[in-house]
Amino acid sequence: MTAGVRGPAVLVAGGSLVGLCTALFLARRGVATLLVERHPGTAVHPRTPGYNARSMELFRAAGVERAVRQAGPWQLDGSGLLVAATLTSEQVRWLEPPAMRGPTDDFSGLTPAEPAVLSQDLLEPVLRRHAEAAGAVLRFGTMLESFHDDGDRVTAVLRDLETGATREATVDYLVAADGADSAIRARLGIGRDGPGVLDHQAGITVRADLSAVRHRFAVGKIDNPEVSAMVRIVGDRLTINVGYRPGDGESIDRFTPDRCVALARVVVGIPSLAVTPLGVSAWQPSAAVARRFSAGRVFLAGDAAHVMPPSGAFGANTGIQDAYNLAWKLALVLDGSAPPRLLDSYHTERRPVAEMTVGQALHRGRAWFGEPYPVSGAMLDDVTVMFGYRYGPGPVTEDPGAPSGEPGTRLPHAWVTRGGQRMSTVDLWAAGAVLLTGPGGAPWRDTVPAGVEVAELGPDDWDRVGDGGTGAMLIRPDGFIAWRSESSPRDTAVRDAVAGMLAGNTDKEIFR
Ligand SMILES: Cc1cc2nc3c(=O)[nH]c(=O)nc-3n(C[C@H](O)[C@H](O)[C@H](O)COP(=O)(O)OP(=O)(O)OC[C@H]3O[C@@H](n4cnc5c(N)ncnc54)[C@H](O)[C@@H]3O)c2cc1C
Structure with missing residues (x-):
């Protein structure tokens, strides 16, 4: 050594x-x-x-x-899950996730960043x-x-x-x-x-000429009398996920190269398709x-x-x-x-955010795929799971469409002008913690300790982002609100708020 x-x-x-x-x-x-x-x-x-x-x-x-x-990134023909008997079937349908607000969940009012497939x-x-x-x-x-x-x-x-x-x-x-x-x-x-392990899946990857597959999708569900599988295509590679039951004597070893080739042909719907098996891995949704x-x-x-x-x-x-x-x-x-x-x-x-998210994944498995997953509480919509999680005391989520603006919640996205440049509020915290103020925020500047930038917004922007008054908001380097004040600057307020943020507090009682 x-x-x-x-x-x-x-x-x-x-x-x-x-x-x-x-x-x-x-x-x-x-x-x-x-x-x-x-x-x-x-x-x-x-x-x-x-x-x-x-x-x-x-x-x-x-x-x-x-x-x-x-x-x-992939270009998709539709949102949701492609459902078909085979990948070359004429008849396909798109199964939308159970918890979307609209068919395609337009995020443009919530974030400057589109999802990527x-x-x-x-x-x-x-x-x-x-x-x-x-x-x-x-x-x-x-x-x-x-x-x-x-x-x-x-x-x-x-x-x-x-x-x-x-x-x-x-x-x-x-x-x-x-x-x-x-x-x-x-x-x-x-x-x-x-609950731990929920199911046993074989993830089969093969290479094949997939040019006959006309649909562009992120995840497909193939259901026919011979196979029920979740599939994905990347270039000339096809991934097929099929369940098996170790308790009933089935094992991952039974997915031999010949069986994988046969499954791929059934999934694609071309019995004579030339298929090269690349590998099989066992995985357990848990x-x-x-x-x-x-x-x-x-x-x-x-x-x-x-x-x-x-x-x-x-x-x-x-x-x-x-x-x-x-x-x-x-x-x-x-x-x-x-x-x-x-x-x-x-x-x-x-940890609470992870716990909430795991619960929401279980809800979706049940509602979308009919899996017998254990669930509790309500199913939240996808936008809330993505943008509405919050830190500190109180509920784990809030509706990002009606943000509370409380410490511990994500600073909502809004287009603002800073230094003559149009940008999202999401771009304000990328470099580190920032104190947002309205016009005439200069007095706040004197109270801010080193390491925290001050961003003074114009009156319209501040009306939408802050409270429109003489207060200020301290934003953490991950875009969460650490503290806000609705009154004019006091000498120690920001210093205490920054110290609180650096001590890991998101307790609004402490910061208000
Ligand atoms: C079929 C399927 C579909 C999925 N779809 C989605 C999806 O659409 N969206 C989504 O958000 N998530 C999805 N997931 C979940 C996602 O794949 C995982 O949550 C994610 O990949 C986890 O990443 P990770 O880096 O934490 O762990 P892993 O990807 O497991 O990486 C751990 C790494 O650590 C390495 N390692 C382990 N021990 C050591 C060691 N001692 N020294 C050095 N290296 C070590 C391993 O080699 C491995 O590369 C899906 C998962 C599956 C199985």
């Missing part, structure tokens, strides 16, 4: 979607970041096809929204490139073997899987983005709540939330922290949002601007 050197501040274990996002968000805030991923490169399977508009806001804030859009194997190289350009060091083919948190630092043993060589890395914090079966979570002894999202200097993000069935397409998005929430907090603690207790708010903020 080679001796470790004091290097990066944060080690990210796992370099799939959530690990890459964490590395990108940290590096853009100047945090020295090392990421290790045991696979030799980024995802080869298409996996997650959709990034919702809130995730796209975060990509926008991280400066990669355009690059993500340019990476080859893009497979994960095309997204990950974009995240990788931008994380590296921002200064993160990414080591593929490298595994975190063990770690020790001594209370002051975390020391990890990393193994290069090609050479077998190990080395130590000593860091301030470790982020476990090591997926649903997180060994780091297990090693920390963190249990999970929730619903579970880790009891703690952190322990000492270690934080769980993405599937390591929560798993949910794909119904609703929330899994990856929730992980991206974890990564953003954690990254700005780690950056401020590491540069000494915030006390370490800010990091406690990662668990207190993200």
Whole structure:
């Protein structure tokens, strides 16, 4: 083993979607970041096809929204799920999600960022490139073997899987983005709540000439007497997800290459189709939330922290949002601007949101696909799940169409003019915390501590965004309202509010 050197501040274990996002968000805030991923490169399977508009806001804030859009998003013929007997059937129908407000959920009043439909194997190289350009060091083919948190630092043993060589890395914090079966979570002894494994699926990937398939869709449901499957197409690759029952003696080994070829022909509806089987993987739609999202200097993000069935397409998005929430907090603690207790708010903020989101994915599985998933409470609409989650005391969600403007809620999107430039309020917090005021906000400027920008809005803009009066709003680096005041500046008010934000408070009683 080679001796470790004091290097990066944060080690990210796992370099799939959530690990890459964490590395990108940290590096853009100047945090020295090392990421290790045991696979030799980024995802080869298409996996997650959709990034919702809130995730796209975060990509926008991280400066990669355009690059993500340019990476080859799919053009779709319709929204919702394509339902057909085969992929070449003349007769198809579109099954809309059960919780849309309208047939296509127009987000333009809520955000400047449209959702993107893009497979994960095309997204990950974009995240990788931008994380590296921002200064993160990414080591593929490298595994975190063990770690020790001594209370002051975390020391990890990393193994290069090609050479077998190990080395130590000593860091301030470790982020476990090591997926649903997180060994780091297990090693920390963190249990999970929730129903657990819901189903057993075989994910079959084949290559074939799919030019006879005329429909363009994100996810299709193929139902005929021979097969019932959820399918996706990326280029000449077809992914077929079919359920099987291990309890009834079925096993993943029964999906032999010949059976996969036969299934693909039935799904496409061309008995003579030339098909090359590429692989079969077993996966279990599951619903579970880790009891703690952190322990000492270690934080769980993405599937390591929560798993949910794909119904609703929330899994990856929730992980991206974890990564953003954690990254700005780690950056401020590491540069000494915030006390370490800010990091406690990662668990207190993200866990209830994850729990709510898992519950909503279960609701959608039941309402959309007739799955016998356990549900409780009401099914919320998609817009509320995406934009209406809130932090701090009180309900976990609110209707983003009628925002309360309370601390702990997302600053609603509005078009405003700043420095002669038209921009969204979403663009105001991308660089860090910002104090929004109306015209004549100069007196506020004198009360603001270093590290917080002041954005003085014109009268019309301030009427729509703020209260139109002489007050101010403190916006966190993730676009959530930390504090608001409806009265004129007082000497210590903003300083106290910033200190509260940096201590992880989103308690409106404290800040009002
Ligand atoms: C069929 C299907 C469809 C889905 N559709 C959607 C959708 O439409 N929208 C959506 O939002 N979500 C969707 N999801 C969920 C989404 O794919 C996951 O939530 C997301 O990929 C989780 O990302 P992650 O980075 O947290 O974990 P993972 O993708 O599991 O990545 C963990 C990584 O950590 C690495 N690793 C593990 N241990 C170590 C170690 N010790 N050292 C180094 N590396 C390690 C692994 O190799 C792996 O690359 C879908 C999931 C499935 C299965």
